[in-house]
Amino acid sequence: MSEQAELQRIGRLADRLYSNLDLDSRVEDTYQLLACILRNLEPNYFHSPIYARQPTSKLLEPTAKENVKLLYKFVGASSLPGLLKAHVCGDASGFLKNVCSASAEELGELNSVFDVAAFMQDFWKAA
Amino acid sequence: MPRNKKSERMLVARWELERSFVEPIPKFEVCSRLLFLFITSSDKLSRKNVLYSEAYLDRFRNNEAFQKDSLFESRVFQLGDALRRAKDRLVNRESKREEKKEIKARKETRKSKNEPPLAPVPAIEPSSIWAAAVEKREKNNE
Numbered sequence: 001m002s003e004q005a006e007l008q009r010i011g012r013l014a015d016r017l018y019s020n021l022d023l024d025s026r027v028e029d030t031y032q033l034l035a036c037i038l039r040n041l042e043p044n045y046f047h048s049p050i051y052a053r054q055p056t057s058k059l060l061e062p063t064a065k066e067n068v069k070l071l072y073k074f075v076g077a078s079s080l081p082g083l084l085k086a087h088v089c090g091d092a093s094g095f096l097k098n099v100c101s102a103s104a105e106e107l108g109e110l111n112s113v114f115d116v117a118a119f120m121q122d123f124w125k126a127a
Numbered sequence: 128m129p130r131n132k133k134s135e136r137m138l139v140a141r142w143e144l145e146r147s148f149v150e151p152i153p154k155f156e157v158c159s160r161l162l163f164l165f166i167t168s169s170d171k172l173s174r175k176n177v178l179y180s181e182a183y184l185d186r187f188r189n190n191e192a193f194q195k196d197s198l199f200e201s202r203v204f205q206l207g208d209a210l211r212r213a214k215d216r217l218v219n220r221e222s223k224r225e226e227k228k229e230i231k232a233r234k235e236t237r238k239s240k241n242e243p244p245l246a247p248v249p250a251i252e253p254s255s256i257w258a259a260a261v262e263k264r265e266k267n268n269e
Contacts, residue, residue: 003260006253040249054246067254074257077264 007078010037014084017043031099034091035059038067065100068092069110076114083123090116133169137176140165148186155193159202162187163209171220172213180210 017033032046035056045053072092075085093116096102111117144161147153166172166180184206193199 003256006256006260009253037253039246040251040253041246045246051243053243059246067257070254070257070261073261077261 007075007080010075010088011080011084013037013043014080014087018084018087031056031060031091031095033088034068034071034095037071037088038064060095060099062100065096065102068095068100069106072096072110073113076110082119085114086116086119086123089114090120133171136168137165140168141176141179144183148183153190153192155196155198155202158187158190158193159198159206163206166206166209166213170216172217174217177210177213177217180213184210 013036014033017036032043035041036043036045039059041059046056069092072089075088075092078085080088089110093107093110096110097107140161144158144165147157147161162180162183165176165183169176172180184203187193187206188203196202
């Protein structure tokens with residue numbers, strides 16, 4: 001799979017999971033998008049009942065920290081539309097902060113690649 | 128802390144039993160009663176205490192002074208009977224414990240069968256693509 005195809009896959013997943021259609025399932029699993037990206041899953045995997053599938057906490061173990069950081073850097077500096085980047089990077093930084101308890105320096109380093117908060121401020125101002 | 132201080136009770140009974148047997152002239156009545164009380168002090172006599180009372184029963188049986196007593200036969204029978212019942216209870220308890228363990232193991236295997244299937248593993252690890260892309264970008268920036 002090429003870099004472009006991978007970006008397309010991530011963009012498609014972010015677009016689909018953050019659209020209104022999947023809003024209900026998004027509330028149940030906060031890091032569903034990250035799980036889909038990291039484990040190469042389709043969003044409909046989460047449509048099956050909880051007893052018939054693995055929960056996101058199992059799919060995304062704290063050991064995924066390095067991969068999530070890599071994803072942040074990859075998506076943050078990519079040519080994806082800003083809002084999709086913000087969705088992916090926002091989820092990634094949330095996961096790093098809340099699950100992996102990443103330090104402020106680590107998060108600051110990632111923010112230098114793509115600042116989600118600043119982007120969202122500009123986005124809402126423009127809207 | 129034990130609920131009914133069983134271990135403490137057993138310790139005292141054991142100590143009294145030991146003391147009665149090591150006296151210069153052990154008394155038949157005292158030794159036999161203390162041994163009987165030790166064996167019947169608890170419904171759940173541990174394996175260690177069963178072995179311990181067995182050893183003391185042997186000591187009681189082999190004591191030449193006690194053998195001369197008229198009540199010796201009946202006391203040995205009484206003590207042997209009490210010990211046999213304690214052993215039976217111990218064996219029952221142990222077999223029940225084994226059964227419980229088996230049931231638990233069976234339940235656990237059933238549980239593992241009911242666990243959800245593992246998520247599919249990606250053919251190509253996406254992180255390898257990200258790592259290559261990030262490295263390439265860093266090189267270009269230099």
